[in-house]
Amino acid sequence: MRRFVRTAALAAAATLTLAGCAGTAPASSGGSDDHGEISVQYSWIKNEEFAGEFYAYDKGYYEDAGFSDVVGISGPDTGVAKLLSNTVQVALSDAASVGAAIAEEDTPLKIIGATFQKNPFTILSLADGANITTPQDLVGKKIGVQDSNASVFAALLNANGIDPADVEVVPVDFNPTPVMNGEVDGFMAYLTNEALTVELAGYDVTNLAYAENGVPYVAETFTVTDQYLAENQELLKDFLTAEIKGWTHVFQEPVDDTVSLVEKYYNQAADESKDGLESTFGALDPKKTAKGIEAQNLLVSTEETEANGLFTISDDLKKQTVASLGAAGWDVSVDDLFDTSIIDGIYKENPDLKDYLP
Structure with a gap:
């Protein structure tokens, strides 16, 4: 979960010129079938931070949503540069990295939901x-x-x-x-x-x-470009619905089962790594992984998500996030940073998805 906040804007500047000429994935046809393949940049290595994503794979929620594949790419990476060059379509990033890129380079990005209601x-x-x-x-x-x-x-x-x-x-x-x-x-x-x-x-x-203590802002944010958001409303709706279902299992399954699932995906990533993932980070520690799941669940689940659903961002939290970024020197508005219309629409149509707690 390393956040390269200070370099995010520089990376964005290097690729901003590519955004206008880069191709975009085909726009959704409006149904939950045949969305094809999309790529998602993870902010960190494949550990418990992405337990909900692993459940979405394991339970077939991405496939049910109409994706032939959802390619999860290990970090560390804010995803800002890759979004702008269309190397990935979605990035699990954070408000500080995205806000810095918008404030300093006017990058066309939007946060459409947030896993962590509290930054870690x-x-x-x-x-x-x-x-x-x-x-x-x-x-x-x-x-x-x-x-x-x-x-x-x-x-x-x-x-x-x-x-x-x-x-x-x-x-x-x-x-x-x-x-x-x-x-x-x-x-x-x-x-x-x-x-x-x-x-x-x-x-x-x-x-x-x-x-x-004065710096509340969302993290592990679902972030996309303005263009991709405009052209792929139904695709993103189906993607976020699969994510909601996956993260619901993190709260409803025994922690030991989630640890085993995380270990499976971590080991796969280690086997596929070209730069020695396991030699750098070591074998996954099940005890620490279990504690990590418990700790991050306190950041994911709040009174507001219990009322409104996972990944939602209240108006107050949007304002607090923008104020926190302002304290760091990044001047952005709520409208510059957020567009939560899709996640809000999902729960309006499917209020039963709000019930993620056992």
């Missing part, structure tokens, strides 16, 4: 160490921040009125060892990843979640 960013600290429980606890501390996450960390400080000069930023990668060794007081992490790694290593951890 956190400032991780040790309970018997710095124990950072409030934004003001950041003052005077050493915080490990990855280069690609610098803008989002700046948004956390900005949203809470903290002078950047009052916090010492230490460049780090995504290995949380520095916080475990006491080299930094806090570490920018994911609730679904590094925070679990440290906890499973035997440490009591404290999380300062961005979504609960």
